Amino acid sequence: MEKWRATSRHLLRHFSKDLFDRRMSPSFGTFNRQLSSVATTIQRNPLFSSINSDDISHFKEILGEKNVIHDEEKLVTANMDWMRKYRGSSKLMLQPRTTEEVSQILKYCNSRCLAVVPQGGNTGLVGGSVPVFDEVIISTSSMSKIVSFDKVSGILVCEAGCILENLVSFLDNQGFIMPLDLGAKGSCQIGGNVSTNAGGLRLVRYGSLHGNVLGLEVVLANGTVLDMLRTLRKDNTGYDLKHLFIGSEGSLGIVSKVSMLTPPKLSSVNLAFLACKDYSSCQKLLLAAKRKLGEILSAFEFLDTQALDLVLKHLEGARNPLPTSMHNFYILMETTGSNESYDKEKLEAFLLHSMEGGLISDGVLAQDINQASSFWHIREGLPEALMKAGAVYKYDLSLPVEKMYDLVEEMRIRLGPAANVVGYGHLGDSNLHLNISTPQYDDAILAQIEPFVYEWTSKHHGSISAEHGLGLMKADKIFYSKSPETVSIILVGSYLLPKSLCIDIVLLLAFKSISMTKFP
Amino acid sequence: MEKWRATSRHLLRHFSKDLFDRRMSPSFGTFNRQLSSVATTIQRNPLFSSINSDDISHFKEILGEKNVIHDEEKLVTANMDWMRKYRGSSKLMLQPRTTEEVSQILKYCNSRCLAVVPQGGNTGLVGGSVPVFDEVIISTSSMSKIVSFDKVSGILVCEAGCILENLVSFLDNQGFIMPLDLGAKGSCQIGGNVSTNAGGLRLVRYGSLHGNVLGLEVVLANGTVLDMLRTLRKDNTGYDLKHLFIGSEGSLGIVSKVSMLTPPKLSSVNLAFLACKDYSSCQKLLLAAKRKLGEILSAFEFLDTQALDLVLKHLEGARNPLPTSMHNFYILMETTGSNESYDKEKLEAFLLHSMEGGLISDGVLAQDINQASSFWHIREGLPEALMKAGAVYKYDLSLPVEKMYDLVEEMRIRLGPAANVVGYGHLGDSNLHLNISTPQYDDAILAQIEPFVYEWTSKHHGSISAEHGLGLMKADKIFYSKSPETVSIILVGSYLLPKSLCIDIVLLLAFKSISMTKFP
Incomplete structure (x- = not known):
């Protein structure tokens, strides 16, 4: 009880937004593709212990020799995120095989004041799944039953x-x-x-x-x-x-x-790759699809011409499904239903009607699974193509669907020819992936983008993270999307769970308190 | 801060399950249809203040005269639940019109240590929306914009x-x-x-x-x-x-x-009333419907022959859609889709196939909205019919679909001819409404039902409240559905919100701590 109170006082001292802002500088400016670490701007919290040989022996007892990885070479991948933007210096990765082993690890780390970071597939885009300093990496990879x-x-x-x-x-x-x-x-x-x-x-x-x-x-x-x-x-x-x-x-x-x-697999899946002349047509098409295709609509993705260009240039195996002329916007629309002939008839009637009404300029229906895969390859390969094109500033935003593309256009005007501003994402969920591609990272460009992009999103009642999370990248941006009262409760809410001084703090990663949490 | 800590200590004193069990006797045995109050078994917590004329004046200042209801006659309805099982003795109902007014009320009640109970339509079935003693009722009825x-x-x-x-x-x-x-x-x-x-x-x-x-x-x-x-x-x-x-x-x-x-309204709605010879056929029909009708299935309800009997006897306007012979089980199956002719063809083909395969013994498709309403009237009127039939012991359980009806049958054997055991509910969600109808309430019957019904549900990894909530009725039964660790955290979790001594405790209603919360 006393310990818990001590912790709470410790955290409460750091509640003020101003204090936090002074301690946390924007993380984006501190990394580049040469793998400099964000950690350079932040101090490791001396309250945390460092791994010693006794710890390693103890973990080997719990997990067995081969599930305790401390070979530096093997740790390189686990210390770095997929984007190669965030890099930690963990000396130890543990691979528990059971819940009981995870429990034993955490109990021990808690008692020894060792900071931890959980890691799954390490595919996150916001620096949430990699260590920042020397946290113990707890990998769930061996728990796959x-x-x-x-x-x-x-x-x-x-x-x-x-x-x-x-x-x-x-x-x-x-x-x-x-x-x-x-x-x-x-x-x-x-x-x-x-x-x-x-x-x-x-x-x-x-x-x-x-x-x-x-x-x-x-x-x-x-x-x-x-x-x-x-x-x-x-x-x-x-x-x-x-x-x-x-x-x-x-x-x-x-x-x-x-x-x-899990939903039953339905027998009939259809995929169309469509072109629209403007963003307004994309929106209208979405509305019509929700109404007319209703229960069979299963995906509604959009990309702009800049996105398709980039994919065609940089992604291996990507081919333009509508090569005869360029269009401003493209839509990937999928239907999934239980009756092949009804669904196809319904979809074809819908597409014909939309084309006659001018909502669609051109389009093609996948005729087999290979063609469908090649359509999906374009959409799913976009992050890879962007990585290959150079430096990329990624934003994952929820916005009212009618405002969504305005941001892309404003950003183009704002940045001029220095950057390639690319818009794509889940139109059906009002989720924009705004990506700004430049030959290399440049602090001047970043200063043009942030905080503008967050302020714009907040002004239009959007979310600064639709699906990627806050992670390290946006932990200090939470106030753009949540009210101060909510954030206070989030912090008070951290007392929800039984814990002691050390791990508490680590486990608060990803929130305003990150300056004292993610960075032990 | 000091006040908050004082509260937390106060609550922590009451954590132990044993202590709670000693304080809380089963609520079900203490009421009857003559409106005796459950409160007779529980003491009002003397920490709470009582309303005085200054309070009423203050509320009138905030809300205006007509939104402060303290006329005893008008309070009768608000003090009693729809089932007429739970009855409080509140002397005051407040009808705020804005969030700001709700805030002012709670702030004041908090400072004055006045217990409160929020109330919406007061249609709950577990005694969650009525006062138990003299709590201030905060009605949301005037906030309907x-x-x-x-x-x-x-x-x-x-x-x-x-x-x-x-x-x-x-x-x-x-x-x-x-x-x-x-x-x-x-x-x-x-x-x-x-x-x-x-x-x-x-x-x-x-x-x-x-x-x-x-x-x-x-x-x-x-x-x-x-x-x-x-x-x-x-x-x-x-x-x-x-x-x-x-x-x-x-x-x-x-x-x-x-x-x-909110989902778009789709143009095609179909409703079938079907008969099955046994529970196994109902299950198989559900599985087939999920697979074959997939995306258009929008309701899958079941009732047994005892339920239909009861409705036909006690519910005004109820007519048997399949009057020529009796069946053991009935299914209400609805589809909602975007294409009238496809949906109807699909449904008719499915029904024909199911009838040929023996899953359906008989059935009828609603031909118009009146017929559809009369089918729904049977299912939706079941609670009313049960109320009219006499005393009723209601249980709302989630169970694995294949085990669900076993409980009904076991209960029939257990209770013998003294009770009419009725099973119906949302088969598509594995949610059984088990209702036991008797001429009048009888403690001996109750002792046969409880804790058997909760133990059975817990043994089969079900939930003792699928959709009705815990309320007053099942607050002390939480351990049948949640692990002790989870309940501890729920209690610790109550510190999540800023609060002071009095309201805290009231607002913890519906959990194990109810002995000190719902009962001020």
């Missing part, structure tokens, strides 16, 4: 380290699908998906993980295992705490198991 | 006191529907729906409120207004606190505004 699948209810229970694509394949054999799908599916893990409330391509149809996750098992900072692993569609018996862990980016505990409602 | 509706995104923002049916009518004119529908729609309010995480008839299609509520405005115990009223489909900027308030039964704060995603 499917615990159960109920073909009657479609409820899947699996361990946190299951790779999304493996779950997709498993379910495909059972006649079901995952309610989420994203470009990183070959590497990302379900525990990370849940911890970051991943969105992706199917949200327009199946909704967010808050609707699809039925239960979680979570290990808290002090090693307590919280069993909320229900397999029920409905359960109104008190506060539904699992929702706090969905999207909390590992800051409240490590997700060890997930229970998820 | 629609704040905004965006026809592009389908996002509705409205005040908490909007009656669900009024929202349905409003949206109908705009070409949209509410993602939830329940029998109480003519009286229940959206704030109460959100606070109790109401399920209902459309959950099988549109999912729970955790997926459909985009934002909330909530007033905390000390009067702080928490603005989480976002209108975005995606927002991953830190803990999504609104989920804590969804289903917390008013215990963490009063919902004052709601932002909700």
